[in-house]
Amino acid sequence: MIKKTSRSEVRQKKHKRMRNKIVGTSERPRLCVFRSNKHMYAQIIDDSAHKTLVAASTTQKDVRAELEHTDDKAAASYLGTVIGKKALDAGITEVVFDRGGYIYQGKVEALADAAREAGLKF
Numbered sequence: 001m002i003k004k005t006s007r008s009e010v011r012q013k014k015h016k017r018m019r020n021k022i023v024g025t026s027e028r029p030r031l032c033v034f035r036s037n038k039h040m041y042a043q044i045i046d047d048s049a050h051k052t053l054v055a056a057s058t059t060q061k062d063v064r065a066e067l068e069h070t071d072d073k074a075a076a077s078y079l080g081t082v083i084g085k086k087a088l089d090a091g092i093t094e095v096v097f098d099r100g101g102y103i104y105q106g107k108v109e110a111l112a113d114a115a116r117e118a119g120l121k122f
Contacts, residue, residue, distance in 0.1 A: 015101030022098050023047050031083070031095040031115065031122065033108055039070050040107060042083045042115075044092060054090050056083045076107035077114040084118020097122045 024030025024047040034041045041057040056063065056079055058070035063082055067075045087095070095115075102108045116122070 011101040013101075018098065018101065022096055024096055024098075028094045028096050029053055029092060030098050031087075031120070032098045033100045033102065033111060035076075035100075035102065035107055037071065040076055040079050040111065042079055042111060044083070044087055044090075044095060053092065054083065054086045056086060073107055073110045076110040080111040080114025081118045083111075084115040084120050087115075088119050093119065094121045 022030060024045050026046050026048055029044045029046045032043045032045055039058045041059075042055070043052050044054040045052050058064060058067065058075050058079055063079065064070060067078060069075060087093075097112055099108050099112075104112070112122075
């Protein structure tokens with residue numbers, strides 16, 4: 001009998017492998033991305049202090065009010081600009097990008113490009 005693992009389990013396994021190499025410090029915190037079927041979430045995390053410095057998601061009222069849909073590339077790019085602006089306001093300019101085990105294309109790529117355009121360096 002063939003046993004096939006689910007896509008979410010494969011993604012979580014990839015994410016664990018990536019997290020062995022990617023660490024957010026106080027100088028360069030980690031920009032972590034999570035996407036569900038309906039929403040996207042982005043956090044900037046300092047792993048050495050175990051603190052979330054900045055967070056944004058498409059479930060927030062001010063972000064959701066600007067979007068027609070919360071699950072497309074346009075929403076991801078808007079979320080990237082929001083997280084970039086919040087990070088610059090908090091004094092964060094350089095981050096390490098953690099794609100969360102997702103393939104770097106589509107929504108994840110749109111969020112990363114918009115965050116770069118907003119002023120983050122990674």
